[in-house]
Amino acid sequence: MDEENNNSKIETKAADSSSGSYVTPANSTPVSEIPEQELYHAKSFWTRWVFCQDAKVIGVQYALTATAVGLIGLVLSWGMRLQLGFPETFSFLGPATYYQSVTMHGMIMVVYLLTALFLGGFGNYLIPLMVGARDMVFPYLNMVSFWMFLIAVLVLISSFFVPGGPTGAGWTLYPPQAILPGTPGSEMGIVLMLVSLSLFVIGFTMGGLNYVITILQARTRGMTLMRMPLTIWGIFTATVLALLAFPALFVACIMMTLDNLLGTSFFMPEIFTMGEQLGTTGGSPILFQHLFWFFGHPEVYIVALPAFGIVSDLISVHARKNIFGYRMMVWAIVIIGALSFVVWAHHMYVSGMNPYFGFFFATTTLIIAVPTAIKVYNWVLTLWRGNIHLTIPMLFSLGFIVTFVNGGITGLFLGNVIIDIPLSDTYFVVAHFHMVMGIAPLMVIFGAIYHWFPLISGRHLNQTLGKIHFWISFVGAYAIYFPMHYLGFIGVPRRYYEMYDSPYMTTGVGLNQFITVAALIVGFTQILFLYNIIHSAFYGEKSEKNPWKANSLEWHTPEMPPAHGNFGKDLPVVYRWPYDFSVPGIDREYIPQHVSPSEVPTAKVEKT
């Protein structure tokens, strides 16, 4: 359009802000450099709730889809647990179905539930609100991102109904077995899985670019990078990781699809199977593993980093204390993210790669323990001398710390190459990754839902149901996965349909039955949680504004739940980090980010 007009607008704005009602400290709040973005305001039911461009609605759409598919993953795990605990009583799963359940459970939980929920769900809902933007920078693309995700989910689910069923290759999808007839679902199942993953990556890339660019370019005035809530730092770094890591998965999927459908040999060496030569030649199965884990390891942190960020904010708000060592926390997130790209082959110590790689990857893997440990110390040091409200988000945060520390230290076993030799591919590994990237992030997800539910719906979740949900989920999940490590010590291999005929392994039978019972109890408790969500969304206790007395911007919108455009007429201006709790020198207990220093002249805050 006419540039002149635009320019004059900016100047007016700049003049406005410098002579406005608030006094701007000379050096801290630069004037707005670009005009505000024009938003597309929905005109009908369809564009408001279905093909919606509002990041908040898209976030909820992501979360609901991810939860729905996650429930399928949960039900699959019940079938597996019944088979493992009581193989004689419940014999409805054959080996093929068992392996298909294992595969779909794993892939659904890691990619379609956790990744989609943290980045697509919390990312969409929180990024614009927390950085003080009206929406994502590309709202239309954001909408397309969700619909790509939904198509990816539908393709994945459709594989349950094709001849041969879904793939049973394990979530790692290792070739050559993934595409050979000895594995269940090697007809259509594997193709649909690969197509679904490719679609997921395409959809994610659209969303991911949005998150990164919004955080870098659309922050409100005064929101310097070092004033962003750690939630945003976690989601930001995780998204950068995902944008770099998912392409490796994408090419691996495309190459395996070609191997499968066109008979290429990217991952296929000479093979003699079922009494005949396959005719493939020259490919490398290890190449796939490198590509897969180049994605797969950062994927762990794609799930973990948003959890780290969110839990930092939950702990700080509910302990009424600033997060301890904020700058160290930010750098730890960034360093962990960077290191996560040079540790991937620790998943491949027994893969047959050059054994000397072990020295390098064991070293890098154990180095990553240092920034991770710093984060743990800072969480507990935030509790130290705090004023801890044992709200449900706080309970889940404490549950996170215990499960994450437990799952983290077993990672030190598996990362140390020589210890991994006896433990790899045993139940120790299963217990480790469920504890550290299953239970720990889920604790944060639950805590975050209890924390932000009032913002999303204007109502509180039921507290009593919430407490029951927490105690059964936390203690139950711990009782499932802590003893499971010891099955690994006996030597029980993972991905065994049945096995307790080996003399020394029969000792594990009772333990396995206990784990199955605990898993069923924890699983069914989630129904209580779902009931709580649905019921409270309509009939829950009405929440006042900013019920947790938090400082970050999402709680300080003119309306709650925030309307389209988030912040009413003027975007807020930020003067401080979001952790000014219990500041000495003033009466008020917390100072929101948009409160200027002149409003709290006596507060003895440190410069942030």
Place this chain on the structure above:
Amino acid sequence: MFVAIIFFLIIIASVIFHIWSPWWWTPVASNWGNIDSTIELTFWITGSVFVAVCSFMSYCVWRYRYRPDRKAEYKPEDKKLEIRLTALTALGVIALLAPGLVVWNKYVTVPENALKIEVVAYQWGWNYRLPGDDGILGTTNISLINDENPYGLNPEDPNSKDDIIVMDADLHLELNQPVKVELRSYDVLHNFYVPQFRAKMDTLPGIVTFYWFTPTRTGDFEVLCAEYCGTGHYAMRGKVLVDEKTDYTNWLAKQITHEKMLAQNKENKKLLIAEIKN
């Protein structure tokens, strides 16, 4: 109060479970006992970190639980404390890593007197090959596999003639004789794993992988496939029998060489064809 106590009890219960757990390693049957001691060391270091961090957390939950008259401390950073904690963690990591890498170096360095044997994996079972009198395994190629030559041995290679073929899921090994296991697969990934030996490695089509160990105890040990390899993965078992020298020699004498097997297979085929013609 209640919350802090429960968290603390969970930590205590974890420690008690660890000490009294009846589920633990099977007694080691190879030279890799030092893997077990590396694990013990890791348990001590990481276990104390777990107990310390989580107990401290429980203490804070109890000591600094909400009181209306309490005001939390305002202290954004404590550089000294952060540097100290970082240094301490780094020391702990070095203490874990250094001994681990020393043992790993042993694991990847095969002693010269090791007997080279071959383990062949297929969907879903195990076969074996021993080098014969010359101590050298003949070369192989997947494309040479057929009914007569099931291992795909190179008939041109003189070393292959005296190779001993064990087409059976049971492998015998001699006590205290280091072995280098060379792993080969015809079809997909597998993994040759005997829990009591502590060692394992994947087998892949297309390349030969290896590891080594010395059996230090006689007995029967179950072989488990430890890399998911398709529907029959859980049933892919075998057995390693560790024998005293005399038992081992007796067993060895009963096995046939590749040359003999080829001749036998040819003979059988002739007989079969003759039968069909008749």
